[in-house]
Amino acid sequence: xxxxxxxxxxxxxxxxxxxxxxxxxxxxxxxxxxxxxxxxxxxxxxxxxxxxxxxxxxxxxxxxxxxxxxxxxxxxxxxxxxxxxxxxxxxxxxxxxxxxxxxxxxxxxxxxxxxxxxxxxxxxxxxxxxxxxxxxxxxxxxxxxxxxxxxxxxxxxxxxxxxxxxxxxxxxxxxxxxxxxxxxxxxxxxxxxxxxxxxxxxxxxxxxxxxxxxxxxxxxxxxxxxxxxxxxxxxxxxxxxxxxxxxxxxxxxxxxxxxxxxxxxxxxxxxxxxxxxxxxxxxxxxxxxxxxxxxxxxxxxxxxxxxxxxxxxxxxxxxxxxxxxxxxxxxxxxxxxxxxxxxxxxxxxxxxxxxxxxxxxxxxxxxxxxxxxxxxxxxxxxxxxxxxxxxxxxxxxxxxxxxxxxxxxxxxxxxxxxxxxxxxxxxxxxxxxxxxxxxxxxxxxxxxxxx
Numbered sequence: 292x293x294x295x296x297x298x299x300x301x302x303x304x305x306x307x308x309x310x311x312x313x314x315x316x317x318x319x320x321x322x323x324x325x326x327x328x329x330x331x332x333x334x335x336x337x338x339x340x341x342x343x344x345x346x347x348x349x350x351x352x353x354x355x356x357x358x359x360x361x362x363x364x365x366x367x368x369x370x371x372x373x374x375x376x377x378x379x380x381x382x383x384x385x386x387x388x389x390x391x392x393x394x395x396x397x398x399x400x401x402x403x404x405x406x407x408x409x410x411x412x413x414x415x416x417x418x419x420x421x422x423x424x425x426x427x428x429x430x431x432x433x434x435x436x437x438x439x440x441x442x443x444x445x446x447x448x449x450x451x452x453x454x455x456x457x458x459x460x461x462x463x464x465x466x467x468x469x470x471x472x473x474x475x476x477x478x479x480x481x482x483x484x485x486x487x488x489x490x491x492x493x494x495x496x497x498x499x500x501x502x503x504x505x506x507x508x509x510x511x512x513x514x515x516x517x518x519x520x521x522x523x524x525x526x527x528x529x530x531x532x533x534x535x536x537x538x539x540x541x542x543x544x545x546x547x548x549x550x551x552x553x554x555x556x557x558x559x560x561x562x563x564x565x566x567x568x569x570x571x572x573x574x575x576x577x578x579x580x581x582x583x584x585x586x587x588x589x590x591x592x593x594x595x596x597x598x599x600x601x602x603x604x605x606x607x608x609x610x611x612x613x614x615x616x617x618x619x620x621x622x623x624x625x626x627x628x629x630x631x632x633x634x635x636x637x638x639x640x641x642x643x644x645x646x647x648x649x650x651x652x653x654x655x656x657x658x659x660x661x662x663x664x665x666x667x668x669x670x671x672x673x674x675x676x677x678x679x680x681x682x683x684x685x686x687x688x689x690x691x692x693x694x695x696x697x698x699x700x701x702x703x704x705x706x707x708x709x710x711x712x713x714x715x716x717x718x719x720x721x722x723x724x725x726x727x728x729x730x731x732x733x734x735x736x737x738x739x740x741x742x
Contacts, residue, residue: 340376347380355386357393364397371491372403375411388491389422398435405490406441408433408448417452424494427465436469442704445495453511460497464504470511470531475501476538477518503527568699575665575691585726589666592722601714604721611655615648663719664712668694 334353338344338361347363355369357376364380372386377394384401391399392409399414402421408414410430417435423442427433431448436455443460446467453469459476477500501521503513512531515521516538523533578586593600622644626637669687672694702708 338376405492405494407492410448412448424490426495429465441707443494443497445497460499460502462495462497462502462504463507463509465506466508466510468510470514471509472512472514473501473516474538475515475517475521477501498522503529564699564703568695571661571664571668571695571699572688572692574661575669575695576688578662578665579687579691586666588726588729589662589719589722590670592725593666593718594670596722596725597718600718600721600725602721603724604717604719607720607724608717611651615651618644618647658719658723659716663716664695664698665691666719666722667715668698670694671697 336350336352336354337356338348338359340358342359344359344361344363347366348357348361349366351368353370355367355372357365357367357374357378359376361376361378361380365374365378365382365384367374367382367384367386369386370388372384372389374382374384374391374395375393377396379396381397382391382395382399382401384403386403388405388407389401389403390407390409391401391412391414392407393411394413394415396415398416398419400419404423406420406422406425408418408425408427408431410428412428412431413434414432415434418433418437418439420438421440425439425441425444425446427437427444427446427448427450429447433448433450433452436452437446437450439454439456439458441458444456444458445462445464446454447465449466449468451468454463454467454471454473456473456475458473459478461473461475463471500519501515501517503509503521503523505524505526507524508528508530510530513521513523513529513533514536515534516536518538521533521535523529622640625640669691672690672692675693675697676690702712
C-alpha cells in the first residue's frame with residue numbers, strides 16, 4: 292500500500308541519520324576520548340536538581356544524569372544517560388542506555404541499545420527513537436508522534452499522536468490518540484542471537500510480530516505490514532479498524548541456475564556468514580601484513596575523527612556518483628556532436644568513458660566489500676578485548692577475529708545490518724580522504740625541505 296511504502300521510506304531516512312549519531316557516539320565513547328562541544332567530557336557528570344542551565348547543554352561522558360533544568364536543548368552522548376529533570380528544548384542523545392523520566396517540552400531524538408521512557412516522563416512533542424529495545428512505560432505521555440526503528444518495542448504509556456515504526460517485535464498495551472502504522476517483520480528476536488552483548492538493564496520479553504493487548508486503545512486506524520497475523524485481543528479498542536498487508540517471509544534469497552528465486556535454508560545462511568567471516572579475516576591479515584601503514588592510517592583516522600570521517604565519507608560517496616554521471620553526460624554530448632563531424636572519434640570516446648566509469652565503480656565496490664568491515668572490526672575487537680581483559684596485550688589478528696564475529700552477527704540483522712554497514716563504509720571513505728590529504732601534505736613538505 293502507498294502509505295506503508297511512504298512509511299518504510301521515511302523510516303529508512305530517519306534511521307540512517309539516527310544510527311549515524313549512535314555509531315559516532317559509541318566510537319567516541321568506547322574507542323576515542325569522549326567528545327563534546329562546549330561542556331565537560333568525564334566519566335560521571337550530574338546536573339543536580341537545583342541547577343539551571345540557561346543555554347543549550349552539550350555533554351559527553353560515561354554516566355550522565357540530568358536532574359536540574361535545561362532552558363535550551365540537551366545534546367548528550369554516554370554509556371548511561373538519565374534525564375529526570377526538565378528540558379525546555381529538544382533532547383538529542385546517543386548511548387548504550389537512555390532513560391527519560393522527566394519533562395521535555397519539545398522533541399526527543401534518541402538512539403542506543405536500551406531506550407526507556409519511564410513512568411514519570413512527559414514529552415510534549417514527538418519521540419524519534421532507534422535501538423535494540425524501546426520501552427514506553429505506564430504513566431508516561433508523548434504529546435506528539437512516536438517514530439521507532441529497532442528490534443523490539445513495548446508501548447504501555449499514552450501517545451497523543453500516531454505511532455510509526457519498523458521493528459521485529461511490537462507490543463501495545465497503552466493508548467494511541469491517532470493512527471498506528473507499522474512494519475513488523477516477525478522473525479526470531481535478533482536480541483537472542485549468540486554473542487550479542489547483553490543489555491546492561493532488564494528489557495521486556497516481547498513475542499515475535501505484533502501484539503495488541505487487552506488494555507490497548509487506538510483511536511484511529513491500525514495499518515500494519517507483517518509476515519504473520521497480529522495477535523489482537525478481543526478487549527482491545529481499535530476505533531478506525533484494522534488493515535493488514537501481508538509481508539511474505541522471504542529470508543535471504545538467491546537466484547539458481549534456472550533463473551528462479553529460492554529461499555535459503557538456515558544452514559545455508561549460517562554457512563554463508565561463516566564464509567564471509569573467514570574471507571574477511573584472510574583479507575584483513577593480508578592488509579595488515581602487506582599494507583600496514585595504510586591500514587594503521589585509516590584505523591587511527593576513524594578512531595580520532597569519527598564524525599568528520601562520516602561527513603567526508605558521505606561527501607565522497609555523493610561526489611563519486613556525481614563524477615560518474617557528469618563524465619557520462621559529457622561523453623554522450625560529445626558523441627552526439629561528433630557523430631557527423633568526426634565519427635572516427637566516437638568509439639575512442641565511448642570506450643574511454645566506459646573504462647573510466649567502470650574502473651571507478653569496480654574500485655569503489657572492492658573497497659566497500661572488505662576494507663571498511665576490517666577497519667571497524669579491528670577497532671571494535673580491540674576495544675571489546677580491552678574491556679574484558681584490561682592490561683593484557685592481545686595480537687592484532689585476535690582483535691580482528693573478535694571484531695569480525697560481532698560485525699558479521701550485527702550485519703545479519705534485517706534492515707539494521709544494511710544501514711549499519713553503509714555507515715561503516717561512509718566512515719572508511721572519509722578516512723581515506725583524510726589519510727590521502729595527510730600523505731599529500733607530507734610529500735609537499737619533503738619536497739620543500741629538499742628544495
